[in-house]
Amino acid sequence: MSGPYVIGCDVGSQGTNSALYSADGTLVASAYQAYDVVFPRPGWAEQDPVLWTRALHASIRRLLEQVPEGPSSVKALSFGSQLDGMVVCDAKGRALRPAMIWMDRRAEAQAAALAERMVPREFYHHVGANLDSSHAVFKALWVRDEQPEIFSRAATLMPPGSYVLREASGVLAVDYSNASSLALLDPRSRTWSQPVLDAVNIDARMLPELAPATSRVGTVTQQFAEATGLTPETAVIVGCGDEMAATLGAGVYAPGEVCDVVGTAEPVCAVSTRPREDQTMLVECHPHADPSSWLLENPGFVSGGNLRWWRDQLCPVERDAEARGQGEAYDLVTAPAAQVPAGAxxxxxxxxxQGAMAPEWNGAARGVFTASPWRIPRRI
Known part of the structure; x- marks a missing residue:
C-alpha cells in the first residue's frame, strides 16, 4: 500500500483511536491510546481535555512509524468526537475546568429550571433534542450557577470536537452535528436557535463558528506538527460527531437504514433526508455529517462503559493476570460468561x-442486577 494517506481520529469516551487510510479508503494502520473517565460524585463524569490532546499526539506518532514514505505522504487529518460534552475555555482556548462529558448528569436542576420557563416540547421543536441534563448546554448552566468564578473567565463554550480541532489547527469551529449536541442548534436551518439562546441567556458569541463537517479550516499548527511528527502542510478538516462518523463508516447513509453503534454507549441511528420530529420525543433529530441528511437517533444506554466498569471494579484477578502477560483482561472476564446459556x-x-434514554428519558434511572439469589454464578 502506498500514499497519499489521510488520518481519522476517533476522540472517544475511554480513549482515542487514530487510523491511517489510503486514498481509496483502505485501512492501513491504527493506534489506540486509552484514558480514564473520572467520577468525582454520583452522576458526575469528567475528563481533562489535555488527555485528549496527549492521546492524539501519541496515537498519531505511532501511526507515522508505519508510513514508509514518511509524514509528507499524510495529506489530511480529521476527527470523529464524543458528543454532548462541555468544555469551558478562556480566550486562549485553555480549559478552565475538567470537561463534563456526555454521561455527566449533574445539571438536573438546571434542566428542571428551564422546563419551568419553556415547555419541553417547545424546546424539542426548536433544537431537535430533549430538554435533558445530558445535553451540553445544561452543563454550561451548571458551571454558571455553581462555579461563577470560573464562568466569569469563560470566553468560549465548546464540545470536545471543537477543542481538539482548535488544538490541531488553532481554529475555533464546530460542525453542525457537534453543535446539535449542545442543544442550541436549529436542525432545520443549521443555525443557532435564538429562542433557546434567549431562554438560557447565553450569547452566541461564546460559541464556535459553525461550519460543514467537510470544511478545510487550514493546516496543523507548528506545535501540533512537532508533537505528532506530521508536516506543517497537513490539512485539517472539521470532522463530525462520533455517531455520525460511525454511521457513515458502517455504510448507513440512505433513508430507511438503521445502525446500532456499539461503543462506550450504544446509540441507535437512522438516516433521513429531511428533519423530523418524534411526537413521543424518544428519538432526537440532528444534522448528519452529510449536508443533505439528518440523523434520527436515541443515545441508548452506557454499553461498553459498563463492561469497563465491571472489569475495573470487580475483576482484580483478571487485571492482575493481564499485567503478568497472561491474556487480555476483557477476554478473561468474558470467556466464562460466553459459556452461560441464552437467557443468562x-x-x-x-x-x-448514568441514567437512561430508553424506553424513556430519565436521568434518575440507575443500574440494577436482578435474579434469584440462588442462581447467580460467579461467571456473570
Whole structure:
C-alpha cells in the first residue's frame, strides 16, 4: 500500500483511536491510546481535555512509524468526537475546568429550571433534542450557577470536537452535528436557535463558528506538527460527531437504514433526508455529517462503559493476570460468561449506570442486577 494517506481520529469516551487510510479508503494502520473517565460524585463524569490532546499526539506518532514514505505522504487529518460534552475555555482556548462529558448528569436542576420557563416540547421543536441534563448546554448552566468564578473567565463554550480541532489547527469551529449536541442548534436551518439562546441567556458569541463537517479550516499548527511528527502542510478538516462518523463508516447513509453503534454507549441511528420530529420525543433529530441528511437517533444506554466498569471494579484477578502477560483482561472476564446459556439463567441487568434514554428519558434511572439469589454464578 502506498500514499497519499489521510488520518481519522476517533476522540472517544475511554480513549482515542487514530487510523491511517489510503486514498481509496483502505485501512492501513491504527493506534489506540486509552484514558480514564473520572467520577468525582454520583452522576458526575469528567475528563481533562489535555488527555485528549496527549492521546492524539501519541496515537498519531505511532501511526507515522508505519508510513514508509514518511509524514509528507499524510495529506489530511480529521476527527470523529464524543458528543454532548462541555468544555469551558478562556480566550486562549485553555480549559478552565475538567470537561463534563456526555454521561455527566449533574445539571438536573438546571434542566428542571428551564422546563419551568419553556415547555419541553417547545424546546424539542426548536433544537431537535430533549430538554435533558445530558445535553451540553445544561452543563454550561451548571458551571454558571455553581462555579461563577470560573464562568466569569469563560470566553468560549465548546464540545470536545471543537477543542481538539482548535488544538490541531488553532481554529475555533464546530460542525453542525457537534453543535446539535449542545442543544442550541436549529436542525432545520443549521443555525443557532435564538429562542433557546434567549431562554438560557447565553450569547452566541461564546460559541464556535459553525461550519460543514467537510470544511478545510487550514493546516496543523507548528506545535501540533512537532508533537505528532506530521508536516506543517497537513490539512485539517472539521470532522463530525462520533455517531455520525460511525454511521457513515458502517455504510448507513440512505433513508430507511438503521445502525446500532456499539461503543462506550450504544446509540441507535437512522438516516433521513429531511428533519423530523418524534411526537413521543424518544428519538432526537440532528444534522448528519452529510449536508443533505439528518440523523434520527436515541443515545441508548452506557454499553461498553459498563463492561469497563465491571472489569475495573470487580475483576482484580483478571487485571492482575493481564499485567503478568497472561491474556487480555476483557477476554478473561468474558470467556466464562460466553459459556452461560441464552437467557443468562434468569439474570437481568438494567444498564442505566448514568441514567437512561430508553424506553424513556430519565436521568434518575440507575443500574440494577436482578435474579434469584440462588442462581447467580460467579461467571456473570
Amino acid at each position: 439463567e434468569g439474570l437481568i441487568f438494567l444498564p442505566c449506570m
